[in-house]
Amino acid sequence: xxxxxxxxxxxxxxxxxxxxxxxxxxxxxxxxxxxxxxxxxxxxxxxxxxxxxxxxxxxxxxxxxxxxxxxxxxxxxxxxxxxxxxxxxxxxxxxxxxxxxxxxxxxxxxxxxxxxxxxxxxxxxxxxxxxxxxxxxxxxxxxxxxxxxxxxxxxxxxxxxxxxxxxxxxxxxxxxxxxxxxxxxxxxxxxxxxxxxxxxxxxxxxxxxxxxxxxxxxxxxxxxxxxxxxxxxxxxxxxxxxxxxxxxxxxxxxxxxxxxxxxxxxxxxxxxxxxxxxxxxxxxxxxxxxxxxxxxxxxxxxxxxxxxxxxxxxxxxxxx
Amino acid sequence: xxxxxxxxxxxxxxxxxxxxxxxxxxxxxxxxxxxxxxxxxxxxxxxxxxxxxxxxxxxxxxxxxxxxxxxxxxxxxxxxxxxxxxxxxxxxxxxxxxxxxxxxxxxxxxxxxxxxxxxxxxxxxxxxxxxxxxxxxxxxxxxxxxxxxxxxxxxxxxxxxxxxxxxxxxxxxxxxxxxxxxxxxxxxxxxxxxxxxxxxxxxxxxxxxxxxxxxxxxxxxxxxxxxxxxxxxxxxxxxxxxxxxxxxxxxxxxxxxxxxxxxxxxxxxxxxxxxxxxxxxxxxxxxxxxxxxxxxxxxxxxxxxxxxxxxxxxxxxxxxxxxxxxxxxxxxxxxxxxxxxxxxxxxxxxxxxxxxxxxxxxxxxxxxxxxxxxxxxxxxxxxxxxxxxxxxxxxxxxxxxxxxxxxxxxxxxxxxxxxxxxxxxxxxxxxxxxxxxxxxxxxxxxxxxxxxxxxxxxxxxxxxxxxxxxxxxxxxxxxxxxxxxxxxxxxxxxxxxxxxxxxxxxxxxxxxxxxxxxxxxxxxxxxxxxxxxxxxxxxxxxxxxxxxxxxxxxxxxxxxxxxxxxxxxxxxxxxxxxxxxxxxxxxxxxxxxxxxxxxxxxxxxxxxxxxxxxxxxxxxxxxxxxxxxxx
Numbered sequence: 001x002x003x004x005x006x007x008x009x010x011x012x013x014x015x016x017x018x019x020x021x022x023x024x025x026x027x028x029x030x031x032x033x034x035x036x037x038x039x040x041x042x043x044x045x046x047x048x049x050x051x052x053x054x055x056x057x058x059x060x061x062x063x064x065x066x067x068x069x070x071x072x073x074x075x076x077x078x079x080x081x082x083x084x085x086x087x088x089x090x091x092x093x094x095x096x097x098x099x100x101x102x103x104x105x106x107x108x109x110x111x112x113x114x115x116x117x118x119x120x121x122x123x124x125x126x127x128x129x130x131x132x133x134x135x136x137x138x139x140x141x142x143x144x145x146x147x148x149x150x151x152x153x154x155x156x157x158x159x160x161x162x163x164x165x166x167x168x169x170x171x172x173x174x175x176x177x178x179x180x181x182x183x184x185x186x187x188x189x190x191x192x193x194x195x196x197x198x199x200x201x202x203x204x205x206x207x208x209x210x211x212x213x214x215x216x217x218x219x220x221x222x223x224x225x226x227x228x229x230x231x232x233x234x235x236x237x238x239x240x241x242x243x244x245x246x247x248x249x250x251x252x253x254x255x256x257x258x259x260x261x262x263x264x265x266x267x268x269x270x271x272x273x274x275x276x277x278x279x280x281x282x283x284x285x286x287x288x289x290x291x292x293x294x295x296x297x298x299x300x301x302x303x304x305x306x307x308x309x310x311x312x313x314x315x316x317x318x319x320x
Numbered sequence: 321x322x323x324x325x326x327x328x329x330x331x332x333x334x335x336x337x338x339x340x341x342x343x344x345x346x347x348x349x350x351x352x353x354x355x356x357x358x359x360x361x362x363x364x365x366x367x368x369x370x371x372x373x374x375x376x377x378x379x380x381x382x383x384x385x386x387x388x389x390x391x392x393x394x395x396x397x398x399x400x401x402x403x404x405x406x407x408x409x410x411x412x413x414x415x416x417x418x419x420x421x422x423x424x425x426x427x428x429x430x431x432x433x434x435x436x437x438x439x440x441x442x443x444x445x446x447x448x449x450x451x452x453x454x455x456x457x458x459x460x461x462x463x464x465x466x467x468x469x470x471x472x473x474x475x476x477x478x479x480x481x482x483x484x485x486x487x488x489x490x491x492x493x494x495x496x497x498x499x500x501x502x503x504x505x506x507x508x509x510x511x512x513x514x515x516x517x518x519x520x521x522x523x524x525x526x527x528x529x530x531x532x533x534x535x536x537x538x539x540x541x542x543x544x545x546x547x548x549x550x551x552x553x554x555x556x557x558x559x560x561x562x563x564x565x566x567x568x569x570x571x572x573x574x575x576x577x578x579x580x581x582x583x584x585x586x587x588x589x590x591x592x593x594x595x596x597x598x599x600x601x602x603x604x605x606x607x608x609x610x611x612x613x614x615x616x617x618x619x620x621x622x623x624x625x626x627x628x629x630x631x632x633x634x635x636x637x638x639x640x641x642x643x644x645x646x647x648x649x650x651x652x653x654x655x656x657x658x659x660x661x662x663x664x665x666x667x668x669x670x671x672x673x674x675x676x677x678x679x680x681x682x683x684x685x686x687x688x689x690x691x692x693x694x695x696x697x698x699x700x701x702x703x704x705x706x707x708x709x710x711x712x713x714x715x716x717x718x719x720x721x722x723x724x725x726x727x728x729x730x731x732x733x734x735x736x737x738x739x740x741x742x743x744x745x746x747x748x749x750x751x752x753x754x755x756x757x758x759x760x761x762x763x764x765x766x767x768x769x770x771x772x773x774x775x776x777x778x779x780x781x782x783x784x785x786x787x788x789x790x791x792x793x794x795x796x797x798x799x800x801x802x803x804x805x806x807x808x809x810x811x812x813x814x815x816x817x818x819x820x821x822x823x824x825x826x827x828x829x830x831x832x833x834x835x836x837x838x839x840x841x842x843x844x845x846x847x848x849x850x851x852x853x854x855x856x857x858x859x860x861x862x863x864x865x866x867x868x869x870x871x872x873x874x875x876x877x878x879x880x881x882x883x884x885x886x887x888x889x890x891x892x893x894x895x896x897x898x899x900x901x902x903x904x905x906x907x908x909x910x911x912x913x914x915x916x917x918x919x920x921x922x923x924x925x926x927x928x929x930x931x932x933x934x935x936x937x938x939x940x941x942x943x944x945x946x947x948x949x950x951x
C-alpha cells in the first residue's frame with residue numbers, strides 16, 4: 001500500500017462500494033446494503049451485516065402491561081425492515097457526486113484524503129414516515145466518527161429505543177467499559193457506580209420471559225473482545241478488540257448475543273438460539289423501564305422518547 | 321367423634337379437636353439441651369411417609385388409616401414436600417382468579433344467599449385431589465415419660481383429617497398456621513400408626529387465593545412434642561418502653577398446664593447479651609404466673625441498626641426443686657406507637673425500606689430451608705432492606721426468630737386473600753365477596769388472626785399485624801381488627817382493604833395503605849389533611865426488567881413525615897426449577913409451563929431476586945435508595 005505514512009485515508013471508488021483503507025484498517029461501505037459492510041482492523045472483520053439504526057426494544061413485562069408495545073408497534077417493523085433511500089459522500093468535507101459507475105471512472109487507484117464522510121439516509125416504515133441518517137467520517141488513522149440523526153415527525157408513536165446496531169460475526173469473549181455498574185436505565189441508574197467494568201461473555205439477564213436487558217447508561221468507552229473470526233484461513237485464537245468511544249456526550253450501549261427481535265420471540269431464555277454473534281448497540285436515547293406497576297402504569301414522562309422530536313447522537317470507533 | 325367429609329364444604333368448620341394456638345416458645349429438659357438447641361421433648365416425624373394419591377374424593381382410599389387396611393399399593397412421599405413437586409398433582413400458577421376458573425362454577429357458601437350452602441362443592445369436587453399420608457412411629461423414651469404428647473403440623477395445605485391408630489383425632493384448615501392435636505388418649509406402647517388425609521381444596525380455597533403457585537400437601541415439618549407434668553403452655557412477653565424511651569417496661573404472663581394441680585416453682589430470669597443479670601425472681605407454680613410492669617432503667621433498645629436482645633429464661637421446678645422444663649426466649653425492648661399521625665419506633669419516625677417476601681425455593685416451592693432464610697437476611701443486610709411483610713400468610717416459625725436477631729421490622733400477615741371474589745379482570749366487583757360481612761365466614765377468619773397473634777406475639781421484630789391481603793372489607797375483617805386491638809396494644813394493625821371500602825376505614829387499619837399508588841397520587845393524599853400515615857404495602861412492581869422511577873417514591877420520604885415508606889413487590893421470583901424437555905438443561909419454569917390453564921404465566925416473576933436466589937440487576941437501585949434512610 002502506498003503513501004500511508006501521510007496518515008491520509010485511501011479511497012477505493014468501487015462500483016458497488018466505497019472502500020476506505022489505511023495502515024492496519026480497511027472499511028467498505030455498501031451502496032446496495034445501505035451501510036457499512038466491512039470494518040477490518042488488523043486483519044479481523046468486525047461486521048456481519050451492515051449496521052442500521054434501531055428503534056425497537058424487546059418488550060418488557062411493564063411494556064406489555066401498559067400496552068406500550070401495542071401503541072408503538074410500527075417501530076418493530078421499521079426496526080426489522082428499514083430501507084436505505086440515499087447515500088451521500090463527502091471528501092475532506094466537500095460533497096461529491098455519488099461515485100458510482102460511470103462517475104467513478106474519473107478516479108484512480110491512488111486517491112487519498114484527510115477524511116471521508118459517507119452518509120446513509122433511511123426512511124422509516126411508519127405512518128407518517130420520517131428519516132434517519134447515519135454518517136461515518138473516517139480519517140487516516142482509521143478512526144470513525146459516527147453521527148446518527150433522527151428527524152422527529154408529528155403523529156408518530158413514542159420510540160421504544162433509538163440507537164445504531166452493530167452485528168459482529170462471532171460471539172465476543174467479553175467486553176469492558178467505563179460507565180455505571182450493572183444494568184441501568186434512565187429511571188434506574190442512581191444505584192449504578194461509576195467505574196471500569198469487565199464482563200465475561202455476553203450475558204443475557206435471565207428474566208423469566210426474555211426481554212430488553214443489558215443496558216449500560218452513561219458510558220465513556222466500551223471495548224469488545226473477540227478471539228474468533230469466520231475467516232477460514234484464520235486459525236489464530238488470540239484476543240483482538242474494537243473500541244467505541246464517547247464523542248461529545250456519553251452514550252448508552254448493550255452488548256448481547258441477540259437482536260431485540262430474537263429476544264422478543266422467546267418465552268424462555270432456553271429458547272434463544274446458541275449465541276453465535278455479538279450484537280452491540282450504541283443508543284442515543286433509552287426509554288425508562290418503569291416500575292409503578294406492570295399492568296398499566298406508564299413510565300414516568302421524563303423517561304419517554306418522543307418520536308415527534310429530533311434526536312441525535314454521536315460516538316467514535318477507535319482507529320488503529 | 322366421627323369425621324365428616326362435609327366439613328370441606330362448610331366455612332363454619334375449620335378446626336375440630338385442635339388445641340388452642342399458643343406462643344411458639346421452645347422448651348428443654350436441661351441447660352445442656354438448651355445449649356445444644358436440641359430438645360428431648362420433641363421427636364421429628366419428617367421423612368418418608370407412605371402415600372396414596374387420589375384424583376378426587378370419591379377415589380380416595382376410604383379407611384386407609386385403619387391398622388389392618390391393605391396398603392400394598394401405596395407409594396411414598398417425603399414430608400415436608402408439596403404433592404405437586406412430588407409429581408402427583410399438576411403444578412399450577414394463578415394470580416387472582418380461582419384455580420378452577422373455566423372448569424368448575426363455584427360460589428362461596430352463603431355469599432349469594434342463606435340457602436346456598438355449597439354442599440358437595442369440595443367434598444365431591446372433581447378437582448379436589450386427595451393425599452393419604454401414613455407412617456408409624458415409636459415414642460422416644462423421653463417423650464413416653466411425659467404427661468401429654470401432642471403432634472404439631474407446621475403447615476398442611478389445604479385441609480387435613482388426622483387419625484392415630486385408627487381413631488379419628490381432628491381436622492384442620494388454615495394451611496399456613498401450626499395445627500396441634502393431643503395424641504395422648506390414642507397412643508400405644510410400641511408402634512403407633514399416624515394417618516393424615518390431605519385435601520387439595522376446602523372452603524379455605526376461597527380465602528387462600530394468594531397470587532402464587534397452588535400447592536397442596538404436608539409442606540412444613542411435623543413433630544411430636546412431649547409436655548411434662550408442669551408445662552408452660554403459653555407465654556406473653558412484653559418488652560416495652562416507658563415514656564422516657566430509656567426505661568424498659570417488662571411484663572410476662574405464663575399460662576401453665578398442671579397435671580393434678582402439681583406444685584412447684586417458676587424461676588424467671590433476664591440477662592443481657594453479656595450474661596449480666598437484670599432480673600431474677602421465683603414464683604410459686606399456678607395456672608397463671610404474672611409479672612407486671614417491672615421497670616428497668618437505661619435498657620439497651622432494640623432497633624434495626626442495633627437489634628439488641630435480652631435473654632429471658634423461665635425454669636419450671638417441681639416440688640423437690642428438680643428442673644421440669646426450661647423455656648428460653650430472646651426479646652428486645654422497643655416501643656411502637658402512633659403519635660401525631662406518625663408511626664414511631666422508640667420515639668423515632670419509622671421509615672420502612674421493606675420487601676414483600678413469599679417463601680420460595682425454586683427446587684421445592686414453599687418448602688424452604690433455614691439456609692434460604694439466612695441467605696435472604698444476608699441479602700436484606702447487603703441491600704439496606706429493613707422490613708419484611710410476610711405476604712400473605714404466616715411464615716415458618718424460624719423466620720420470626722431470625723428477624724428478631726437481624727433487626728428486621730416485620731409486618732406479620734394472616735393467611736387471608738380472597739381477591740378472586742371481588743377483583744374481576746381489574747374491576748372492583750364484590751358481589752360474592754368473602755369473608756365480607758357474612759357471619760358464616762367470620763369465625764374462620766378471626767381464627768386466622770388468633771393463630772397469627774398467639775403463635776408470634778412474643779417476637780420483638782413484629783411491629784405490625786396485617787389482616788391479610790386483597791380481601792375487600794366488611795364486618796368480618798373488622799372483627800379480625802377487633803381481635804388484635806383486644807389482645808395487643810404494643811403494635812399497630814395494617815390492612816390494605818382500607819382503601820377499597822371507605823365505610824370501614826376507621827375499623828380496619830391504623831395506617832392508610834395502598835398498593836401501587838403512583839407517587840403523585842400519594843402526594844395528593846398527603847397534601848390533603850390526611851387522617852393516617854401512608855404506607856405502600858406493595859410498590860415498585862419488580863416484574864421482569866422493572867424498578868424504574870424509585871426516586872419519585874424516595875422523594876416523598878423527606879417531603880412528608882406521614883409518608884413512611886413501604887414494601888417492594890417482591891423479594892423473589894416464583895418459578896420452578898426443572899429440566900428442559902428438549903435439551904435436558906436446568907431451567908426455570910413459570911405459570912402455563914405445565915399445561916396449567918387458566919394461568920397468569922410469568923406474573924409470578926416479580927422478585928428482586930431471580931427464583932434461584934441470584935440477584936436481579938435492579939437490586940443495586942434498591943440498595944442505593946434504601947441506603948439513604950437507614951433507620
